[in-house]
Each structure stands twice: as structure tokens, then as C-alpha cells.
Amino acid sequence: MANSEHLILNRYKPLSRAGSGGFGTVQVAWDTRIQRKVAIKCIELSEIDAARAALPGAAAPQVYEPDEVPAEESLVRFLSHVPGLDEARTAAMLTDANIVAVYDFEIQGTTAYLIMEYVEGLTLTQLISAYDDQLTLDIVAAVFAAISHALEVAHSNQVLHLDIKPDNVLINEKGQVKVTDFGLATLADATGYGAAGGGTIGYMPLEQMRQENLDERCDEWALASVVYWMLVGKNPFFAPDLKRAEAAIEDAELVLPSLCWDDLSFEVDEILFSALDPDREQRFDSVDEFAKALMPHLGRVKQGTKDLARLVEDAKNPQTEIEEEPQEYRSHIPLRYRVTDGQIAAAGRVCGAVGSAIVASAGASLIPFTAGLTNPLFWVCIVAMLAVGALKSHLGFLLASVFLGAGIIAQGAPALGIVCIVLSGLWWYFVGRLENSAANVVFAAPMAGAVGLAPLESLISGFVLRPVRALVTTAYAVFIMASLVSLTPDGANPLFGWNAYMLVVQGQIAPDIQQAFGSYLASPGFWCGCAGWIGVSGLVSLIRLRPTRLFAYLSVLVGGVVLCLIAIAAAFVGTPTTTTLGPSASSPYLDVFQWLSLVASIVIMIFACVLTLEPHFGEAAAGYDEGYWSDEEEFEDD
Template sequence: MEPPEPLSGWAPQSPAQTLPEHPLLLGRYRVVETRGTGGFGSVKVCWDIRLERRVAIKCLPLSQAPEASASTLSEALDEARITSRLTHPNIVTVHDFEVENGCAYLIMEFVDGLTLAELMARVEGGVLTYDESAHLLDSLADALDYAHGQGVLHLDIKPSNIFIDTTGAVKLGDFGMASLASAAGWEGARGGTVGYMPPEQLQCSLVDERTDVFSLAVVLYQALTGTSPFAAKDAEASLKKIVRGAKPLSKVEPELAGPVSDGLTRALSADVGERPTSAGKLAQTLIPYLGDEMEGRQSVASLLSQASGETGPDEQAWDDAARVSLVERWPWLPGAMLRATSALTCAGAAARMAPATAPHLAALLPAGALVPVCALALATAGAALPEAGGALACVLAVMAVAAPGVYSPAFLVAGVVGLALLGWRANTAGAGRLVHAALLLPVALTSPVGGVALAGGTLRPKPAALTAAAGAALQLLLARTLGAATGVDVAYAALGMLASPAAWVVVAGTAASAWLCALVSAGGGTGRRCVGQMLGGAAAIAALALARRVENGGLWAAPAASDIAVAVVCAVLVMIATLTLGPVCQPREDD
């Protein structure tokens, strides 16, 4: 059975499949089209967002060859890396080589054109003119002589690995892929494709430059006659045909009798010693009697111009792929924004709570340095480890409540606050790295609705509601207890908050607002998330207005301007972050 034919890569074997989205491959290549899926890999036409150029990426899944030894794969990958150093106008340029997640990736130049196989399929009888064949031979011989001079064999020369761009330039691609495929366990022979391999390659014997000369001669014979002389169902059948010999070219094309026919017969010989020692010598023997290579290039370019619009993605597809988001251009930006948000929130909360802890920290820090030192310490912790910085801020909040005295009622209130925070954390574990920031924002901004936008925009509905409620309750409690002179004052302040219907309305309203925001945002795009922020902000302001009505005995009154400003500004900032950095809301819970 004939081994699977390796994929050719930069012109479609069948109608290209345009992807509905443009994912990034290897973190920098926007996939525009996937072509030629099958065989032992695939080719993806991509836009390099970093260097802003068109590339083709050949993907070879190494993980599907478990029988291949690590040393064998390592040697093959080393060979593929060596081929990436080849620089020649008639060789497809390899820009880079990567191995990631069990796949080898060859990043190459994108050739806007057709393969030789596709070109021959378009012309009558699958035959090129003598001039076109001369141009083909001249280009490929130059490419092979250069590669052989660098110590690199191709070992898989065939029409589908030969590319012709819209200017008529011929380029040889897939250097090193045949050996890599063989080492990965995809081919029974030493790489290559049955019908184009000479006996020594079919029999896994010693190969050299004359192996590539044989394959080049097969391609030229096919271009001149429209038939592949040694095509067969398997390696054994192909070997028998090679030993028997190809039909002399003079009998198929009488005009080529003489040097061309004789030279091609020697190059197709089963005996390695009969073949020319280099591709260049083959070209020197045949081209003077074959045709004018310059005329051939112009003719090929004319044929390619007739395929305009069929050789690659249209310009609109490239324009769409070239649109690079901030996150794609600077992948570190979301992480930096997360850490900055955590740091600023921890610093703001510390600045508000630190003065109350002065009795406990007086022995360690002078009064004037207390606030800046605490703010800097928590900001640093919040930037380095957002969860740790948030936890320290929660500890500071408990200390601030207990400040009037360890043996006073304030200590009991602080204990209840600590237990409540532990319960909140237990119910929001795994909710996200911004959960502490959403809890502490109301404290830092001195507004109970300060955490609605962040919690609703970054958390699932349940943890968003719990976090917004906990943040509002903590802010309302600290607003009443910070600066209390005695532990009794702290206790009365806490009881007063618990007895206040308006405070309960605010806590419940912020929870409902964050839940609504997260519910609308979950699973949607940026537009839906912006709508969620607007609804959440409006609900928070409505909750504040309702609390004022309850507090005023049934009379409606506008909420404090500062609270309205906090709700609006926070919602706008989260919307801006969503539009520029992309959605950060976690998947919606089913419960």
C-alpha cells in the first residue's frame, strides 16, 4: 500500500477552508486558512502579527508516532532546523522552526501561486511546453545545487512540493520534511513519495545528491509527457518499473530525441553510477537542447495570471487578519492590568484602614510613616500575589475593627468580621484573581457600590453577588467603626448597622446588581458585557435611592453624588477594559 502522501503547503489542494475566526498559533500567527489537511499534517496560511507578514506554517503531529524513539525524533528535528538556514531565490524560505505540544511547526514564506501539480492539472494533457520545462529544470537545479552544497538533501521532490508564484518564479519547498516524517514513523521508506523515489531510497539504502537528481528527472519527464513513469500502488511495484526503465522520451516526444532523451534516460537509471553527479550537470546537459528558460518563465507567469484570485486568501481576509488587538500585540497587558488593579485596591484600602491600627503598630512604625508604609506594603503584595495582598488587606480590616482594645467588645465584633470574611472566601474559592479587589474596592472608594462593576464583570453570578454584598457590608461597618474611641462604641456602631433597614437594602441591592451584571455578561461578547455593566450600574444606583427612601421614612431622595459617580465611573472603566482587552468574565455557573 502506498504510504500517505505528505502535504504540500502553500497553494490549495482543494478549495481552501476559510476559518470563521482567526485564532493565534504559537502566540503570534493568525490563522487565515487551513489547506491540504490530510496525510500526516496540515498547512495553515497565517498572518504574522509580530513582523506583519504572510507566512505558511506546516504542522506535523509528532505525538501520533509513539513508536518513534526520542533520539530518532531529535535527529530529525535537528535536520529540520538545519534546512531552515537555506536561503535561495528558488527555495521556499523557512523563517522559523518550533516544537510545541507534540507538534513540529515549520514557519515558511507564503508563496502566492500554485503548486506544479496544480499548474499541470490546469493545462491541456498535463504537459508543459519545452520552454516552460527548461525554466522549471533551471530553477530546480539551482535550488538543489545550493542545498547540496550546504549538505542538505531534499528526498521528496515531486510536483506538489514545487511552487510557482505569480511572477513565474519556481521555488522548491519542504526541505527536511521527508526525513522528519520518516523518523516520526509516517513512512515505511526513507521519507519521499512512491513514484518519485529511486531504488536506494525505496530500499532504505545509502542516499546522496544523485537521489534528488533521480526525483528531479522524474518530475521533468512528467512535465514533458503528462505521465509519471514509475507511479505505482506500492514501493515494490514502483521498483519493478524503475528496473525495467522508463519509456524513452524520444518515443513519446520525437522532437526531443538526442541529448535530451539520452540525458534524461541516464538520470532515471536504477544504477546510481549512471546518473549525473549533480542537478546542475543534468541542467547543463538538457537545457541547451530543450528550450529558452526566460521565455518559459514569461509563459508560466502568464498561466498564473489566469488563476488570479484563486491562489490565496483575498485581500479582505488579509486585512481582517492584520487587525491586532492590544492583548495580541502585548500579551502581558491583561496580567499587568490585573496586578495594577489589585495593587491600587489594596493600597487604597490600606490607606483608609491603617490609621485605626496605630495603637497596635506604634512600636513598629512612627505615626507619620504608618499609612504610606502599609499602603506600599499591601500594594506590593497585591501586585506580586493578588490573593495574598487581598488576604493581608482583610487581616488589616479585622485589626482596624479590633483597634479600640483586645479585651473590649470591639474584639468580639472583629472576630465576627473575621469569620464572615473566612466564610465569604470559602464560598468564592476559585472565583478568580480579582475577587479580593472586588471585595476591597468599596472600602478603598468609600462607597458601598464600588465593587459592583468589577465583581459583575469578572466573576460568575453567585460569587459576584456574595463579593459585592460582603464588600458593601464591610464598607458600611468600617464607615461606622473606624475612629471609634472605645470598644463599646464599636459594638454599638455594629449593632446600629445591623438594625438599619437602609443598610440591609444597600447590601441586598449591591448583591442583586452584581448578580444581574454577571448574569447578563456571562457567556456573551463585549457588547453583552457592556450591557451587563450598564444594567448593574443602574441597579446599584436604584438600590442607593431605595435605601435613602427607607432611611427618610418613605420620602424619595437622590443618592449621594459621590456614590453615583463611583457606580458610573467603575462601570465605564470595566467596559473600557472589556472593549480593549477582551472579556474576562468566567463561565456561568449552572447552579
């Protein structure tokens, strides 16, 4: 996972290692979709374990000792002995402010991933280790209240934690206490709690060590052990193995907690010792009863929360020594990992809305009763196209292109107008209506062409669409560009842009649109450029058939070079234009504006490669079809 480009489950970018233990490693990662940090527990499985991982186990429970897990048996086989193996299903049931949320649980290959809420702060172990001299009864009250509440929520859902200990208690920067790692929890059946194992010596009662049927009093004992440790400063139940751990509990000589605190009632001794009784029948019936008995004798929860927040904040001081696992690496989160699905969807809607409005503005400028920026009907048309295009790009495209064809007919060019409407309808039916991304690709031509960046169209088309659709879409885009260029008397080169300002703002229209369009059809340079545009889109799409980031860059660079060569060839052959956006018929060379257009188009597409999180075809990269996100292709990241 040291590779900064690697994504866990095609979604989570590892940032650092948070720790390791008997249950695998914990990675801090960045959720590239929801844009938040998460903690990921990574558990390595054998192939047999991976196949069994989703099945409930039926074998006898086992218990692990500190720093010891059987070498012959992997963790998941160990965990599969607990009914209801997968941690996600167990913990995802529990929604509470004092419980670390579990977002997901997946198995990929031979690794199981538990995706959890990331808590920025300290474990209870770290906090007490660094600030034992600042521990107050208020802090004890805040910690106890939070853990007991979390357990009450879990127990009400018939879930046991079975591993309550300071390492599984987290405190965030607001002083909020959260219980984590319900990985050994057991979902009981309808008749009661089942047998379960797991736990850590020092915080594990006798019945858990002896693999007896467990109930919530098991967690009660562990919680009492944590509280005793906080009040007295040591845990008398630690032992190197289970046999001596049992003896430590049965023969324990406990210090009275009330002797360690001037303002702690002696009643606390009796309450804690009841909860710590080796015989569970002598304990409180529930954690709730235990909490109600102990809380009145502790401090103020609200003040304790404030004190915890202060200590966690102080721990940020680099001079404060906090025991923690060394981090394997930290890395900057690249911009592409901050681009969310929602932002992509929003960009698609904006593209659809603006593209529809631009094409419709050309059509509205050609129809006498809607022409002119001061005409209210013009703005009614534009607003309507914005709304439709934002809702569905392909519908916005269809209406806008029909509107454009109607405008061309209104200007005395019925043949071109009818061809525009017919071709638009055919393209929409066979390509456009099937995906919003294709419509947005077509919109790239009039949008980018309005600022002299029409070469961008062929690169985008090949980058986003598959080869056949890329070829057809680019050919249709060339027709749209030639039609738009024919609308103004000083028409631009359709390979580079169209004069939107002259048409929409100044209201200047070519005296014979159909003749202007015919002049392009008679130009060898135009056909050379058309073939180049279409060929480049197909070439880029073919290179993108290998969905890696390297080939994404390669497709843009190769396509850009070929596009430049085609533009040079088209200029040499000659095109019938006189605008500064295109060479004159007598000039066999590209001018500075055209070179800037080509270079800018290539640079923009390289930037798109940088932003592309998953270099697959992503036919919704320019759209927002809901079904796309559930049908993503796996890719190989370089």
C-alpha cells in the same frame, strides 16, 4: 472560516487563506496566546479517518500526481499509508533555521490542523517566476546550501522529506531559505528507512514512483532536480502521469547546465547528472556528499542571501506581479486577540499587589506606630503587602484584612475589628484561598471605591465568579466597604466609595468607628443597597452561565440597569451620609457623581466584554492560577 469571530482550536484567529492543494488548505492565522502569526494546514477527514489519524498506517504507499488526488479516498486515509502519520510528530523533531518549525498538530472533529511557523515572503516558484532574469549563481548557492542543510538535519534524525520541490521552499524577508511540508516524511525504524510514497511528478525519482523502499538518496534526486531547474530554466522530468514520468527520467536528454552560464564549471554537469541518475546506486551516498561536491562550483552564499532579501523586499511593491493564491479575506486583528495569557497573569498580579497595599494602607493609618506617610514603618508595611499580593492575591488579601481589623481594634472598636478578622478568615478559608481571582474580585471594592466606582464590584463579581461564590464574595465586599467608610468622619456612601485620601493622606479618623458602622446598619437605604449589590452579582453570574459573548454583554447591561434602579431606591429610602460621594439623608435623589459612578462602572464592564477573548466564566480572568489554563471550557462564539 469567514466569520471573523471564529477561532481555530479555540486559539488561532484566521486572517487569510495562503493556498490550497492536494493536502488541504493553508490558513494564515493569529496565535492569540503567543501573539504571532502562524500557518495552519487544514485537512478535512472522514469520521473513520479522524479515528485512525493517530495510528500508523500499514498499507502500501501511494503517489499523487499534479492536481489529482483519488476522489474515493480522503487525504488522511491517503497519508495513513505512510508509517508515522501525524506530521507534527515527524516535523517537530526537526529544529533548524532552514526548516519551517511545526508547533502543534491537533485533530478536532473531522479536521486535522497542523500549526506551523509563518514565513513572510515568497516560495521559490514565485521568486523564480518573477525574477528569473535576476537569478545569479550566488542565489543558487544560497538556496542549495539551505535545502541541503535542512535535509542533512532531517536525515540525521531518520526523517525523509519525500516532496522536495520549489513550492516547498520558502524565502523570507531576510533572504533566509526554509524547507516546509515534511508532511510526507517517514520516520524509519531502528533497522533503516521504511517504504514510503508521496511526492510530485518532476521532482520524484523512479524508486519513489515504483513504491520501493526509500532512503535519503530519494531526497537527493529531488534536490538535484530543483537545482537543475534553477540553472537550466526548465524541468525535463515533468509528465502528465506516472508512466510517462518514468519514461521522461529514463530517456531524458539533459541540457548541460554549464552551457547556460558563462562562469559555471563543466564539473557541475557531472555532479548534477550523478545526483540525477535513475539508478540510485550511482548517486552520491548522501545529500552531504552531494553538497560538498557541488558547493565549490556555485556562488557566494552570503551574497546570495542578500540578493534574495532584496528580491523578496522588492516583491512587496504593488507593481510587482507575483503568482499566488487569491486570498479569501483579510481582517483586522481586534484588540481582544492581542491580550495574551501572560498579560492577563500580569494584570492579576498587579491587582493583587495594589489591592493588598490599599487595604493595608487603611489598617496602617489606624495603628499609631505605623500611621503617617512620613513614617518608615508605614512604607515597610506597604512594600510587604505589595510583594505578598503580587505573589498570591489571596494571601495578600488575608494579611491586609487582618491588618485592617487590627487597626480598627486599635482605634477603640474591638467588636467591629474582631468581626472583620473573623469574617475575613472565614471567607478566605472557604472561598479566597481556592482561587486568586476571588481575592482580586474583593479587591475591586476598595480599589474602585477609592475613586468612587464601588458599583463596579457587584458587576465584576458576577462576571468572573459562579453564582454561589459571586453572592458570598459580594456580601463580604459590602461588609469591607461599610467598614472602610466608617473609618473617616466624613464617610462616603458605601455603595459608591470611601474616602481613602482623608484617611491615608490627611490622617483623619472618625471619633467613634463602631458607632459610625452601626449607623449604616440602622439605615434602610444601606440594606436596600446591600441587597441590590448582592442580587446584581448573582443575576450577572446566572446570565453568564451561557458562555457566549452575547450573553456576556447582556449580563452587564441587565445588571447595570438593575444596579441603577437599586441605587435610586436606596437613595429614596435614605442613607446616613453627608459626603458629596453619596446623598444626604434628606436627599431622595442620586447626584451627578453617583450617576457618573454607575455609568462609568457599566462602560468599564462593557469594555471588559470587548477584551474577553473567550466568553467563558474564566475564574482566572482576574487571577493567574496555573491550573486554570489547562482546564478551559469550550464555548460557543457568536
